[in-house]
Amino acid sequence: MASTLLSLASATPSASLSFHEINKGKLNLGCINKEKPNPFIKAKSFGRVSMVVASNVSHFEGITMAPPDPILGVSEAFKADDHELKLNLGVGAYRTEELQPYVLDVVKKVNKLLLEKGENLEYLPIEGLAAFNKVTAELLFGADNPVIKQQRVATVQGLSGTGSLRLAAALIERYFPGAKVLISSPTWGNHKNIFNDARVPWSEYRYYDPKTVGLDFEGMIADIKAAPEGSFILLHGCAHNPTGIDPTPEQWGVIADVIQEKNHIPFFDIAYQGFASGSLDTDAASVRMFVARGMEVIAAQSYSKNLGLYAERIGAINVVCSSPEAAARVKSQLKRIARPMYSNPPVHGARIVANIVGDSALFKEWNAEMEMMAGRIKNVRHKLFDSLSSKDKSGKDWSFVLKQIGMFSFTGLNKAQCDNMTNKWHVYMTKDGRISLAGLSLAKCEYLADAIIDSYHNVS
Amino acid sequence: MEDEPHHCFSFLPTFLPLHILIYTPNPVLPEHSRTKSAAVFFHILTMIISRFLRRGILTSTSPTRRRSWWDHVTPALKDPINAVTDAFLADPCPYKINLGVGAYRDDKGKPVVLQRVREAEGKIGATNFLESTSTAISSKLVEESAKLIYREDSDVIKERRFIGIPALSGTSACCIFAEFQKRFYPDSTIYFPDPTWSSHRNIWGDAHVPGRTFHYYHPDSKGLNFVALIDDVKNAPDGSFFLLHPCAHNPTGVDPTDEQWREISSLFKVKNHFPFFDVAYQGFASGDVERDAQAIRIFLEDGHSIGCAQSFAKNLGLYGHRVGCLSILYNDKIQAVVIKSQLKQISNTMYGSPPIHSISLVSKILSNPNIKALWLKEVKVMATRIQIMRATLREALERLRSPLNWQHITNQVRMFCFSGLTPAEVDQLAKEFRIYMTHDGRISMAGVTTKNVDYVARAIHEVTASDRDTKILHNIGAYKVNTDICSTSLGTNKTRARGMNLAL
Numbered sequence: 001m002a003s004t005l006l007s008l009a010s011a012t013p014s015a016s017l018s019f020h021e022i023n024k025g026k027l028n029l030g031c032i033n034k035e036k037p038n039p040f041i042k043a044k045s046f047g048r049v050s051m052v053v054a055s056n057v058s059h060f061e062g063i064t065m066a067p068p069d070p071i072l073g074v075s076e077a078f079k080a081d082d083h084e085l086k087l088n089l090g091v092g093a094y095r096t097e098e099l100q101p102y103v104l105d106v107v108k109k110v111n112k113l114l115l116e117k118g119e120n121l122e123y124l125p126i127e128g129l130a131a132f133n134k135v136t137a138e139l140l141f142g143a144d145n146p147v148i149k150q151q152r153v154a155t156v157q158g159l160s161g162t163g164s165l166r167l168a169a170a171l172i173e174r175y176f177p178g179a180k181v182l183i184s185s186p187t188w189g190n191h192k193n194i195f196n197d198a199r200v201p202w203s204e205y206r207y208y209d210p211k212t213v214g215l216d217f218e219g220m221i222a223d224i225k226a227a228p229e230g231s232f233i234l235l236h237g238c239a240h241n242p243t244g245i246d247p248t249p250e251q252w253g254v255i256a257d258v259i260q261e262k263n264h265i266p267f268f269d270i271a272y273q274g275f276a277s278g279s280l281d282t283d284a285a286s287v288r289m290f291v292a293r294g295m296e297v298i299a300a301q302s303y304s305k306n307l308g309l310y311a312e313r314i315g316a317i318n319v320v321c322s323s324p325e326a327a328a329r330v331k332s333q334l335k336r337i338a339r340p341m342y343s344n345p346p347v348h349g350a351r352i353v354a355n356i357v358g359d360s361a362l363f364k365e366w367n368a369e370m371e372m373m374a375g376r377i378k379n380v381r382h383k384l385f386d387s388l389s390s391k392d393k394s395g396k397d398w399s400f401v402l403k404q405i406g407m408f409s410f411t412g413l414n415k416a417q418c419d420n421m422t423n424k425w426h427v428y429m430t431k432d433g434r435i436s437l438a439g440l441s442l443a444k445c446e447y448l449a450d451a452i453i454d455s456y457h458n459v460s
Numbered sequence: 461m462e463d464e465p466h467h468c469f470s471f472l473p474t475f476l477p478l479h480i481l482i483y484t485p486n487p488v489l490p491e492h493s494r495t496k497s498a499a500v501f502f503h504i505l506t507m508i509i510s511r512f513l514r515r516g517i518l519t520s521t522s523p524t525r526r527r528s529w530w531d532h533v534t535p536a537l538k539d540p541i542n543a544v545t546d547a548f549l550a551d552p553c554p555y556k557i558n559l560g561v562g563a564y565r566d567d568k569g570k571p572v573v574l575q576r577v578r579e580a581e582g583k584i585g586a587t588n589f590l591e592s593t594s595t596a597i598s599s600k601l602v603e604e605s606a607k608l609i610y611r612e613d614s615d616v617i618k619e620r621r622f623i624g625i626p627a628l629s630g631t632s633a634c635c636i637f638a639e640f641q642k643r644f645y646p647d648s649t650i651y652f653p654d655p656t657w658s659s660h661r662n663i664w665g666d667a668h669v670p671g672r673t674f675h676y677y678h679p680d681s682k683g684l685n686f687v688a689l690i691d692d693v694k695n696a697p698d699g700s701f702f703l704l705h706p707c708a709h710n711p712t713g714v715d716p717t718d719e720q721w722r723e724i725s726s727l728f729k730v731k732n733h734f735p736f737f738d739v740a741y742q743g744f745a746s747g748d749v750e751r752d753a754q755a756i757r758i759f760l761e762d763g764h765s766i767g768c769a770q771s772f773a774k775n776l777g778l779y780g781h782r783v784g785c786l787s788i789l790y791n792d793k794i795q796a797v798v799i800k801s802q803l804k805q806i807s808n809t810m811y812g813s814p815p816i817h818s819i820s821l822v823s824k825i826l827s828n829p830n831i832k833a834l835w836l837k838e839v840k841v842m843a844t845r846i847q848i849m850r851a852t853l854r855e856a857l858e859r860l861r862s863p864l865n866w867q868h869i870t871n872q873v874r875m876f877c878f879s880g881l882t883p884a885e886v887d888q889l890a891k892e893f894r895i896y897m898t899h900d901g902r903i904s905m906a907g908v909t910t911k912n913v914d915y916v917a918r919a920i921h922e923v924t925a926s927d928r929d930t931k932i933l934h935n936i937g938a939y940k941v942n943t944d945i946c947s948t949s950l951g952t953n954k955t956r957a958r959g960m961n962l963a964l
Contacts, residue, residue: 063644066801069808115581120571121780122563123773126542159628159811166810170666175533190808197639197809265529296529311594311816319530326530336536340662341635341810342628347780348817 070189070430078428086426087444089435092241092407093310094373097441102373104308106366110355114348121347126335128157128316129350135357136316140270140284140301147291151324154331156317156338157345160310161271161302162190164317168267168298169198170337171319171330172232181232181267182224184208186432188241191234191269203227208243213400213412215245221258229263237270237299238283239406242434246276246405252286256293266290268299274306276406278374280367291320303353305407306370314349377407380440387449394457407438417455425451540658540898548896556894557916559907562710562875563779564842567909572842574777576835580824584817594816601626601819604826605770605785609739609753616760616789623796624787625803626814629778630740630771631659632807633786634703637736637767638667639806641701650736651692651702653677655900657710657738660703674702677712682868682880684714693727701734706755708745711902713872715745721755725762735759736767743775745874747843749836765789772822774875775839783818846875849908853877856917864924877903885923893919 074090096102127133133155137148147153158164172179181200183191184207195202205227206219224233235255240246247255259266268287274280290297302315317334321327338345356362381401388398401409413421413433421427427448429435440448538546544560566572602624610616627633641648641664650664653676661671674696675688693702707715716724728735737756743749759766771784786803790796807813825831854869869877881889881901889895895916897903908916 063795063798063802065798066805068801118573118578121573121577121778122571123779126539162809163811175530193805194809197806311813313812313815321530326533329533329535330530332536332538333533335539337666339539339631340659340666341632342782343631343659344780344782346628346782346815346818348815 074428074430077422081426081428083426085447087428087439087448089427089429089437089439089448092305092436092438094305094308094407094438095441097376097443099439099441102308104366104369106356106362106369107308107352109362109365110352113355114351119351124157124344124347124350126339126344127155127331128345129347129354131354131358132157132314132350133316135354136301137318139280139357140273140287140299140318141291141320142281142284142288145288145291147320152321152327154319154321154327154334156331156334157350158300158315158317158338159342159345160304160313160315161269161300162194162315163313163345164300164302164315165191165194165269166198166341167317167334167337168300168319169195169200171334173198173200174333174337176230176232179230179232180228181234182227182264183234184220184236184240186242187234187236188269188271205233207240208245208410210412213410214403215247215251217247217251217254221254224255224258224264225262227262227264231262231264232267232298233259233264234267234269235286237268237273237287238285239272239276239408241271241406242408242430242432243410244404244406244408245400245410247286249285249289252289256290256295259290260293260295266295266297268297270299271302272305272406273301274367274370275374278371278378280306280370294322296320296322303349307353307356307366309349309352312349312352313346314353377437380437380442380445381409383442383445384437384440384449387446388452391446391449392453396456407436409435409437411435411452413452413455414460417459420455420459421451425454427451544896544898547890551894551896553894555915557896557907557912559895559897559903559905559916562774562904562906564774564777564846564875564906565909567845567911569907569909569912572777574835574838576825576831576838577777577821579831580821583824584820594813597816597819597823598626598813600823600827601783602785602787604823606787608749608826609742609756609768609770609787610760611750611753611757614757614760621765621791621796622787622789623800623803624785625800625807626819627769627784627786627807628782628811628814629773629784630738630769631663632782632811632814633769633771633784634660634663634738635667636786636803636806636810637769637788638664638669640802642667642669643802643806645701648701651696651700653689653703653705653709655711656703656705657740658898660738669701672696676709677714677878679880682714682865682878683871684716684720686716686720690723690727693724693731693733696731696733699732699734701736702728704735704737704755706737706739706742707752708741708874708876710740711876711898711900712878713874713876714868714878715873716755718754718758721758725759725764728759728764729762734767735764736769738769740771741774741874742770743836743839744843744846747840747847749775749839760789765791776822776825776835778818778821781815781818781821783814783822843874846905849905849910849913850877852910852913853905853908853917856914857921860917860921862921862924875904875906877905879903879920881920881923888923889919893922895919 071091075088078086078088078090094102136157137153137155138145141148141153156164156167158167169181172181178201181195181202182205183195183202185204186208187204192202205223206216209216209219227233236246238246256266258264268290270284270287273283276283287297287299297318297320299318299320300315301318303312304310304315307314319327319330319334321330356366381404385398385401388401392398400412404410411429411433415431418429418431418433421429425447427435435448541560541562545558548556548558548560564572602622606622606624607617610622616622625636627636638650641650649670649672651672651674652660654673655677656673664671674692675685677683678685678688696702705715709715725735737759739753739756742752745752756766756768765788767786767788769784769786773779773782773784776783788799788803790799813819825835850870850872854866857864857866857869864880868880872878879897879901881897883899883901886897886899886901889897893915
């Protein structure tokens with residue numbers, strides 16, 4: 001319990017700090033005068049109940065404010081700004097060149113199709129839509145993969161990446177009590193919160209090297225080696241969030257070696273399959289490499305970015321086991337975990353994905369649109385790199401912009417420099433130096449380059 | 461690699477039980493050299509067998525030939541309600557009937573998508589969902605849900621003393637509240653009515669909030685055990701959390717009267733208990749959404765600050781879309797922001813937010829007064845059909861001269877009927893008559909149609925045949941048991957069914 005509290009306290013940002021405080025007996029009584037004891041929090045020791053007090057005082061006086069989400073906070077600040085040159089490079093949702101949200105054509109088509117079909121709205125089974133589960137596993141591992149053919153994958157539909165990660169976290173908590181999850185430093189903000197709320201301890205492995213603005217490969221390997229045997233290693237399958245820095249295929253091989261050697265279990269979070277390089281197969285290469293080695297693997301998928309289905313909450317959790325019998329047992333336990341959380345998953349997003357992937361014409365169209373989206377990001381990267389290289393006379397190497405992949409780029413700017421970006425240039429980004437290239441248009445690359453050069457050289 | 465115990469967990473299931481038997485000093489086993497040699501022999505045999513077993517478990521395409529990480533994962537118990545559906549689906553019999561899951565069916569036994577829902581689907585068809593509109597639509601959903609349950613002209617709504625978040629139907633609303641309760645009242649427990657919906661225990665259990673029960677259902681009267689209920693509420697420690705079904709109690713269908721609710725509410729005030737309402741059937745119990753929210757209105761009159769989990773699965777027929785609302789009432793605005801931030805934080809690590817498609821559908825229907833009025837009519841149609849089926853089933857059983865008292869079928873409300881059938885009788889219904897229901901004897905009335913009601917009545921009458929001898933006859937006067945059906949030669953099950961003059 002103490003170690004859990006410690007890891008809760010060290011997480012950023014987490015509401016669990018208030019939980020910690022209450023446990024230690026310190027109560028933030030909110031609007032109530034601190035002198036007046038709250039009969040609800042300490043009901044046992046007081047033992048007195050007054051009807052007058054009861055009707056005026058809430059049961060929840062002692063609750064403190066949860067910290068605001070840092071990413072959404074950026075969007076809010078952006079909205080409040082009315083400068084004409086403002087740029088929102090905060091949240092990771094794809095935008096067109098005109099910086100408008102984009103609903104994929106295939107999704108529009110399928111929505112129309114579903115409307116015409118007029119299917120019923122009955123409950124899905126707890127594990128989700130069977131047609132969806134089939135195509136999602138095939139998409140990730142490849143339809144011909146032996147693990148699929150031998151039915152060694154337990155697949156359960158989840159509420160996008162978040163929900164799928166949560167199911168896996170709950171499974172870890174239940175069946176590997178005390179086992180740690182190793183998370184990259186840095187990583188997506190919600191990872192830590194998910195494991196905290198699932199009561200799974202975590203620690204970090206080195207990942208980002210600010211000196212090279214690249215991967216700290218030696219640090220990563222050393223930390224994975226040093227972790228207690230049987231740890232879960234959380235890996236970003238492609239397009240690492242927030243850095244955009246991915247290991248090379250050779251480096252993936254070494255990572256797999258170390259994980260096998262230390263008897264760890266690889267846990268992939270694949271939120272950008274197809275979106276990173278434009279190719280579904282290329283982006284799944286890391287996962288497939290591990291699976292090909294016969295390793296048991298956990299993999300969480302999301303269709304938020306690659307199908308633009310952010311708001312429909314569609315994803316899946318896959319657990320590759322060494323036997324179909326183990327896969328069946330694991331699947332049954334994932335269902336047992338999901339049932340009290342939400343009974344069964346929502347049907348609409350699952351139907352959209354199943355219809356697109358299950359129809360060869362629509363699937364081709366989807367691939368084309370994905371290439372287009374990934375292509376736009378790549379073009380923007382090139383333009384930004386060109387602008388930076390031509391405008392910056394200091395000789396600084398900006399090539400990391402090209403080497404990084406996916407929606408995000410870690411600029412290497414520190415907090416003060418990021419503040420300058422916002423305050424002086426009205427460029428909104430997260431304080432860790434991350435910019436979302438999805439929110440950048442070709443037209444604004446030069447302006448952004450100016451902002452970055454100014455912040456990098458003139459602010460420390 | 462196989463021989464080295466890399467991971468202790470996977471070793472245990474194979475070896476442990478036998479090791480305990482052989483190696484721990486067992487007071488029962490005699491200290492005898494023959495027994496010891498037998499023990500050694502069996503130990504060696506065990507090792508040989510388990511080695512073969514493990515080889516069989518690992519597939520030949522696993523190059524590392526390691527034990528699986530998941531060896532110690534046992535198969536989960538099947539969800540009792542889904543198990544019924546599974547059994548039903550697996551049955552090839554053409555005249556099978558599913559009285560298990562609580563999803564509405566029309567008189568042809570078909571699932572229903574409400575007209576309002578189809579229209580709303582058409583409207584939201586190709587809408588671009590911006591992040592900003594997402595927030596607006598979510599807020600609208602919470603507002604409309606609150607109006608529905610707390611009443612539009614209530615003080616709570618006028619003063620906006622509620623805070624809420626959209627949830628994945630009722631389950632997730634309960635789940636988020638359970639986590640919220642654990643977070644801020646870590647030592648608290650939750651009181652459930654006995655019985656309650658099968659998932660409630662696991663929802664609070666998984667949040668590590670221990671569950672207790674209070675008396676509710678009286679198996680003899682098949683009604684409410686009000687005296688014991690009041691006693692339990694009195695005896696619970698002050699400031700306890702209670703889960704209440706405001707209408708159409710699941711699984712019994714037994715609801716307190718308004719008077720009884722008033723008494724419960726006053727006692728709650730004295731004891732300072734926290735009432736959490738699970739509202740899954742508003743509109744479905746009586747056909748009138750206002751009537752069905754009466755219990756909550758009574759609590760609000762008494763000044764309680766309650767919590768509510770609302771589901772739109774049944775009354776809007778949005779089962780698969782997973783949409784509902786969790787709301788909590790508060791006393792001051794600072795609290796509101798604080799509570800909301802915590803609820804959002806909890807839901808952000810579970811699923812983020814419910815699908816925008818689902819939220820939009822509900823928001824569209826509830827926020828337009830004309831559409832809402834039409835929707836309320838559709839709800840009445842559904843509720844009325846259920847009421848008619850209840851009456852028809854009861855009449856059919858009484859016509860069969862069943863000596864047992866079936867009043868509870870019409871006394872109870874809404875989709876379910878707690879029939880009073882025993883697990884053995886439920887099994888018999890499935891095996892011999894292909895009628896499926898949960899083991900607690902809960903009948904989903906939505907599965908009863910004008911076509912099958914007679915068959916269902918006769919089947920129930922048949923399996924309760926033995927009850928006639930052992931149970932006390934509730935009805936006044938002696939009834940001649942109609943043995944015509946039962947006395948025919950009953951060879952196969954098919955014959956039996958045919959003998960009952962099926963009209964399916």
